[in-house]
Amino acid sequence: MKSRIFAGAAALAAAALVLSGCSSSDEATGGLQIDVPDVPMHEELGDFEGSVDIVAWSGFVEPAWSDKFTEETGCVVNRRVAGTSDEMVQLMRTGDYDLVSASGDASLRLIAGGDVQPLNLDLIENFGDDIVEGMKGQLYDTINGKSYGIPIGRGANILQYNSDVVTEEPTSWDVAWEADSPYAGKVIAYDAPIYIADAAVYLMAHKPELGIKNPYALDQEQLDAAIELLKQQNGIVSEYWADPAAQITSFVGGNTVLGTSWEVLRKLTEDDKFKSVLPEEGSTGWSDAWMLSSKADAPNCAYAWMDYTSSPEVNGAIAMNFGMAPANAAFCETSDEAAAHCDYYNATNEEYFEKVWFWTTPIEQCIDGRKDVTCTNFQQWTDAWLTVKG
Amino acid sequence: MKRRAQLAGLLAAPLLWLVGIYIFSLVMLLVTAFWTTDPFTSKVKPGFTLRNFEQLLVNPAYLSTAFRTLAIALAVTALSILISVPLGIFMAKIAKPWLRALLAVAITLPLWAGYLVKILAMRVTFTDEGFFNWALGPLGITGPGFSITTVVLTLTYLWLPYMAVPVYTAIRQLPNNLFDASADLGAGAWRTIRTVVLPLIKPAIIAGSIFTFSLSLGDYIAAKFVGGSTQMIGSIIASNINLNPPIAAAFAVVPIAFVVIYLLSVQRTGALERM
Numbered sequence: 001m002k003s004r005i006f007a008g009a010a011a012l013a014a015a016a017l018v019l020s021g022c023s024s025s026d027e028a029t030g031g032l033q034i035d036v037p038d039v040p041m042h043e044e045l046g047d048f049e050g051s052v053d054i055v056a057w058s059g060f061v062e063p064a065w066s067d068k069f070t071e072e073t074g075c076v077v078n079r080r081v082a083g084t085s086d087e088m089v090q091l092m093r094t095g096d097y098d099l100v101s102a103s104g105d106a107s108l109r110l111i112a113g114g115d116v117q118p119l120n121l122d123l124i125e126n127f128g129d130d131i132v133e134g135m136k137g138q139l140y141d142t143i144n145g146k147s148y149g150i151p152i153g154r155g156a157n158i159l160q161y162n163s164d165v166v167t168e169e170p171t172s173w174d175v176a177w178e179a180d181s182p183y184a185g186k187v188i189a190y191d192a193p194i195y196i197a198d199a200a201v202y203l204m205a206h207k208p209e210l211g212i213k214n215p216y217a218l219d220q221e222q223l224d225a226a227i228e229l230l231k232q233q234n235g236i237v238s239e240y241w242a243d244p245a246a247q248i249t250s251f252v253g254g255n256t257v258l259g260t261s262w263e264v265l266r267k268l269t270e271d272d273k274f275k276s277v278l279p280e281e282g283s284t285g286w287s288d289a290w291m292l293s294s295k296a297d298a299p300n301c302a303y304a305w306m307d308y309t310s311s312p313e314v315n316g317a318i319a320m321n322f323g324m325a326p327a328n329a330a331f332c333e334t335s336d337e338a339a340a341h342c343d344y345y346n347a348t349n350e351e352y353f354e355k356v357w358f359w360t361t362p363i364e365q366c367i368d369g370r371k372d373v374t375c376t377n378f379q380q381w382t383d384a385w386l387t388v389k390g
Numbered sequence: 391m392k393r394r395a396q397l398a399g400l401l402a403a404p405l406l407w408l409v410g411i412y413i414f415s416l417v418m419l420l421v422t423a424f425w426t427t428d429p430f431t432s433k434v435k436p437g438f439t440l441r442n443f444e445q446l447l448v449n450p451a452y453l454s455t456a457f458r459t460l461a462i463a464l465a466v467t468a469l470s471i472l473i474s475v476p477l478g479i480f481m482a483k484i485a486k487p488w489l490r491a492l493l494a495v496a497i498t499l500p501l502w503a504g505y506l507v508k509i510l511a512m513r514v515t516f517t518d519e520g521f522f523n524w525a526l527g528p529l530g531i532t533g534p535g536f537s538i539t540t541v542v543l544t545l546t547y548l549w550l551p552y553m554a555v556p557v558y559t560a561i562r563q564l565p566n567n568l569f570d571a572s573a574d575l576g577a578g579a580w581r582t583i584r585t586v587v588l589p590l591i592k593p594a595i596i597a598g599s600i601f602t603f604s605l606s607l608g609d610y611i612a613a614k615f616v617g618g619s620t621q622m623i624g625s626i627i628a629s630n631i632n633l634n635p636p637i638a639a640a641f642a643v644v645p646i647a648f649v650v651i652y653l654l655s656v657q658r659t660g661a662l663e664r665m
Contacts, residue, residue, distance in 0.1 A: 086632040089432065113431035193633065237619050239536055246513075246615060253517030255536060255618075363430055379429035382633045386451040389621040 036143060037114030039294045042303065045123055049298035051076040052305055055091045056101040057288065058083075058244045059264040059322040060152065065314050072308070075301035083242040084192045085359065092116070095295040098302040101152055103286040105194055105359035107141055111148050116291040118146035123303050126310035130330035134287075134350050141289045149289025150306045152315065155324030155345065156285040156356045157190070157198065158276040160261035162251065173202050173279045176259055177233050184236035188250055188259030191240035193378070193385035194359055197284050198260060199226040199233075201357060205281040214368035215284065216360040223376045223384060230388040240389070244268075263323020282355035319345070325353075423639035434635050442640035452626070456644050459623040462538065463606035463648075466545045470553035470602045471595055473546070478558040479587065483569065497554045500547065506611065512544040513615045536618030544612045549605050553598035560594035561587065596656050603652060607645045 052075050054061055066077040080097065082088045085106035092100050092115050102110060110116045121127055131151055141149030159170060166175070166183065175181045176189075177199070189195060200215035203225055212222050238255045241247035248268050250256040266276050290306045292299065308314055316331030316338055325347040326332070332342035346352035360367070366375040376384075426437045446452045481493050500508060513536075515521045522533035534540050564587065572582040588595075610624025617625075623645050630638035 084632075086432075086629075090632040093433075109431045113428075113433050191629075234619055239618050243614070249513065249517065253514075254519040255517055361430065377429045378432070379427065379634065382630070383445065383449055386449060386455075386621075386626060386629075389619055389625075390451055390454050 036111055039114055039117040041118045041120050041146075042123065042292075042299050043120065045303060046300050048073050048075050048304065049301050050074060051078060052099065052298045052301035053078045053080070053097045054099045054101075054305070055080045055082050055088050055097045056099075057081070057103075057322070058262075060101045060288075060318055062318075062321060064321070065309070065317050069305060069308050073301065073304045075298065075304060077305070081244070083244060085194065086192060087242075089113075089115075092291075092293055095293065098293055098296040098298045099305060100291050100293070101288050102149065102291045103288050103359045104138070105361045107149055107289060107291060108361045110291060111141075111143055115294055116148055117294040117296070118148055119150065119292060119306075120303075121147055124150060124307045124310060126307050126312075126328075130312070130328050132325070132327060132329045132348055134353055135289075135327050138287060141291070149291050150310055151327035152288045152290060152309065153319045153322065153324040153326050154285060154287040154353065154356075154358065155263065155322070156278050156283045157260050158263060158266075158283065159258060159279050160251070160266050160274060160276045161258035162256075163273050163275050165257040169275070169277055170258070171277075171280055173198075173281050173283075174206075177202050177229060179232050179235060181236055183257050186238050186255070186257040187233065187236050188247060188256040188261075189230075189233060189237050189240050190260050191242040193381040194284075195260075196223070196226050196230065196381050196385060197357060197359070197362075199229045201284055202281055203229060213370075214366075215357050216362045217366040217368040217370070217375050218362065219366070219370075219373040219375055223380065227384050227388060231390075234388055234390070264321065267323060278355070282357065285353075285356035285358050287358040316341070319347075419639050419642060421639075422636050423643065425636045425639075427634045427636055432633050442637045443643075445637055446640060446644070451621075452641060452644075455621050455623055455626055456648075458538070458621070459607060459645070460648060462542055462545070462622065463603050465542045466549065466606040467553075467599045467602045469542065469546045470550050470598065471557075473550060474554040474557040474598065475583070475588070475591075475595075477554060478561040478591075479583070481558050482561040482564075483566070494558075497558075498551055501551050505548070508548060509544060509612055509615050512540070512547065512612075516540050516616060536616050536620075538617065538620050540616045540618075541612050541620055541622075544616050545606045545609060546602075548609075548612070549602045552601035552605070553595075556594040556598045557591060560591040564590055592659075596659075600653070600656070604645075604649050607648055 054077060056079060058081050061077060061079040066079070070076055080091065082091060085103050088100050088102060088106050089109050091097060092110060093113070100106070100110070100116075102116075107116075127150055135151040135154060137147070138151075141147060141151070159173060159176065161170060165186075175183055176187050181187065190198070196218075197215040200212050200218055200222065203210055203222075204212045204215065207225065210222050210225050212218065218226060239246070239250050241250065244262075244265055247256075247261065247265055251261075251274060252269055252271065261276065263276060266274050290309070292302050292306070296302055309318060310328060312328050312331040312334055315326050315328040316334065319326035319331070320338075320341050323345070325345040326342070329342070329348055331338050332347055333339065342348065362376060362378050362381055364374055364377045366373060422434065423442055424438050424440070426435050426439050426441070427433070428435060477493070477497075481490050485493065516533050516536065518535065520533070526533070534543075568586055568590075569582060572586050577585065608624055610622050610628050613620045613622040613625050623641065627638045627641055630641070
């Protein structure tokens with residue numbers, strides 16, 4: 001019973017954080033208060049430990065830039081690629097990893113769970129004024145005035161299509177959701193409960209009577225509608241992907257002609273017939289940050305890594321490889337190619353990112369500001385997600 | 391007294407393994423089924439609740455997935471028997487020694503390859519532009535794509551040796567004069583198989599089916615890579631192990647129950663004693 005009360009208190013505190021985060025995001029972020037376990041901060045850099053273990057999204061840690069890091073610091077980089085935020089959270093809880101490239105839906109869970117430690121920004125010289133406005137002090141990584149994350153980049157979950165089959169560029173997500181889609185049976189969907197938000201984004205545009213204002217703040221009725229849409233999509237789905245390699249082979253093997261994807265996966269197909277678009281409804285997206293485990297064995301190597309990857313060049317290299325907007329805007333001025341990349345991904349265009357709903361953990365308090373209803377929490381999303389595939 | 395000490399010394403290691411590692415971890419898993427999960431951080435907290443088991447009944451996805459998985463496991467077992475019996479008779483009684491050796495190698499060869507490699511091979515075979523459609527496309531046949539059918543085929547491919555080997559060994563031990571006697575009394579080939587061979591090799595079939603059935607019941611990688619949107623018990627456990635470990639533990643009781651029921655019903659036939 002005691003534990004349940006604590007759970008309720010934690011959820012409330014988190015909600016308070018989110019609410020105040022909404023109302024005061026323009027002001028100093030120091031005003032956010034949440035009950036998080038008190039984890040000490042690393043005070044000063046010591047000797048490098050010789051290796052660092054990183055859980056990352058596909059394409060974030062590549063030899064192209066990690067080899068140079070190892071040369072400079074002597075820290076060997078051990079990478080573990082994860083396919084979903086849920087997997088990342090679980091991996092970080094094992095205590096075997098030092099760093100994680102956490103998205104917004106993982107970071108809050110990690111902070112509230114005491115799995116990551118606050119960061120000493122003085123130890124990260126490359127973290128500075130050049131961080132783009134939309135990624136500074138976001139509620140997913142700054143709590144109680146303490147910073148828990150070093151921004152890496154952000155982007156949208158795009159609609160990828162095979163232009164041999166889908167000859168005209170889709171303008172809407174309807175080809176991926178409606179039962180009468182001309183590509184029925186050839187649509188790929190993401191295999192995680194957070195994908196419910198993608199259905200909610202589609203419903204925001206096509207069923208305004210449901211009154212969805214934020215895809216991560218769904219009351220029971222809105223969640224049911226999203227699940228209904230996902231069940232409808234289940235009838236036209238070729239596969240669900242959580243494993244990046246499976247998604248690529250599904251497109252390349254011809255089982256799938258369109259569906260949700262990341263720019264890096266499109267590139268990995270190494271075939272120009274696969275194209276991508278951000279449809280008019282907008283999309284879900286992610287905003288990622290490095291986070292340091294509270295049980296890190298190699299905090300010094302980890303700090304060095306965060307500093308190294310925050311430099312305009314390396315941050316830009318990650319962003320270009322993954323196909324996302326870099327967190328460090330200084331990269332955009334390093335070359336013409338960089339400027340073109342920043343332009344294509346709207347790196348400094350905050351207006352564009354208003355159409356992108358960054359992954360956030362759904363909680364009971366409605367983060368869209370509604371006070372008369374209870375929203376569904378992530379546990380309810382998880383339970384509901386199972387019924388989609390039946 | 392000395393003999394007892396010797397016996398104890400002999401059994402200590404296997405018992406330690408069985409109880410200390412195998413049983414203990416299973417019990418720990420089952421205990422987790424009564425714990426709760428923080429809805430926000432998805433952290434597990436010790437406690438006592440029956441809510442996880444209640445969820446299994448309330449959420450229709452759990453039941454339908456359980457029965458789908460059961461059907462898949464039974465189909466894999468049936469398909470393995472259908473392939474193994476004629477193959478075993480051919481190998482043991484008809485094939486020349488060199489062909490018999492060749493077939494024995496061919497059957498056991500897949501056991502030497504990695505499990506994941508075999509599943510990915512099936513994935514490549516059954517993609518739209520894969521081998522299956524390429525080979526049979528000209529005849530107007532298109533493959534099952536990624537579906538339940540493909541899952542059954544893949545699991546049969548994976549577990550067939552566990553059925554084929556004991557069945558072949560059992561048929562090999564049948565004296566040839568039984569076949570001669572059956573023929574002398576006027577029985578055709580089919581009748582001989584049905585009334586002479588099958589009853590005698592039943593223990594071998596049951597031994598093999600325990601493998602094919604329980605291994606299929608617990609598999610989820612096949613469903614993930616060749617199942618399209620097919621969901622098995624293991625798929626749900628695997629996705630919940632990150633988000634809600636207690637309910638994953640509760641759901642793990644279902645395949646255990648299936649296997650126990652299966653073993654009990656097999657035991658009633660008396661086949662286990664003769665195994």
